[in-house]
Amino acid sequence: MARYVDGFVVPVPKDKLPAYRRMAQKAGKIWREHGALEYIECVADDVKPGKSTSFPQSVKLQEDEVVVFSWIAYTSRKQRDAINAKVMADPRLKSMMDPKAMPFDTQRMFFGGFKTLVEL
Template sequence: MSRYVDGFVVPVPTENLDAYRRMARKAGKIWREHGALEYVECVADDVKPGKTTSFPQSVKLKARETVVFSWIVYTSRKHRDAVNAKVMSAPRLADMMDPKAMPFDGKRMFWGGFKTLVEL
């Protein structure tokens, strides 16, 4: 069964990791309640700057920041669009959408939707 994945990468100040974790848990619960199959957030453990490109370079990582790599799984793009429409209108998410309240620099976050190419 082919699935659809939203992936995103964000730089998080290490001093804000606990706040980010709390926000991610809350967001993940909302996504799952509205139908996402999986919600995963991972903190960098072995990501070094590269010569040409890398996770740190992709978010213009600053001192005392770490990279968070995350994904949300859906049955299809249509399913993703329906889930995200519900999530974005969820009142519990509103307070997390204020850029001033975010525990990271949202301007350096990047994301996208992906069709499954190989699934074992």
């Protein structure tokens, strides 16, 4: 079953990781309620700077931060677009979306939508 995936890479201050986890748990429940197949948040454990590029370099990781790699899976891009429209209109999420209240620097986050190439 081919799926569509939104992927995210976020620099999170280590001391704000508990707040990020709480935010992600709330957001994940909302995405799942609106139909997402999967909502996964992972914290870097074995991620080192590379010679040319890497996860730490991609977000200009600072010494007191850790990389969080996340994805949300859907059945299709059409479904993703419909679910995201519902999620963005959900008042429970709106209360978390103020960039000043985020437990990370939103300017160094990056994300995108992907068609699956291989699924085993």
